[in-house]
């Protein structure tokens with residue numbers, strides 16, 4: 322269980338599954354001022370990132386947040402779940418932050434079937450509408466989960482513990498999920514950040530954003546909010562296990578500290 326980290330969130334377990342380390346390349350990173358970007362790039366670890374997905378286990382219900390890439394690439398989600406005695410049919414709900422393949426790939430097995438036979442699948446309406454026209458995997462997911470896919474409107478209570486919050490920009494319907502159990506909260510923030518440099522310099526962005534300006538605005542707002550509220554976050558592309566807190570170190574500049582301690 323080298324890459325599985327279990328936290329307590331009230332009476333629930335919040336579990337981070339982490340795959341291979343990931344780092345972004347200079348060619349994918351943008352900043353209006355090129356000189357400054359090269360300056361940042363000299364800071365050790367600037368490009369570091371990760372590949373995590375998360376599970377909330379309340380005892381009554383198991384909610385999965387994103388599923389990693391397809392089995393043909395790393396396929397570790399089902400293996401990681403098995404390591405903690407969870408079968409695919411035990412997953413009740415899957416909440417997807419957005420329909421990029423590194424988040425939805427694990428929904429489909431190597432044989433092309435739905436990996437989770439009983440789960441209700443929640444994806445924002447904006448993302449389903451946008452990607453189903455443009456992306457083969459998105460169309461496949463919609464097809465294989467027909468009848469139990471809920472393309473929801475924002476600010477929706479997905480379960481009694483999980484609330485969807487819009488964080489558009491990275492994709493048209495990019496969604497965060499705020500979990501609250503016994504008064505303790507945590508924000509699954511999806512792809513607000515892709516590389517370490519973006520904590521200290523949130524103005525750095527990547528070419529993968531559908532709407533760059535909106536993604537930047539969202540990142541500034543979300544980072545300020547979680548730092549102000551001392552709200553822990555779980556990020557898919559933060560170095561494993563991807564769970565921690567932000568503290569302000571200047572105007573629009575933050576330090577990330579790993580872990581869930583107060």
Ligand SMILES: [Zn+2]
Pocket residue numbers: 421423424512557558
């Ligand atoms: Zn991603």
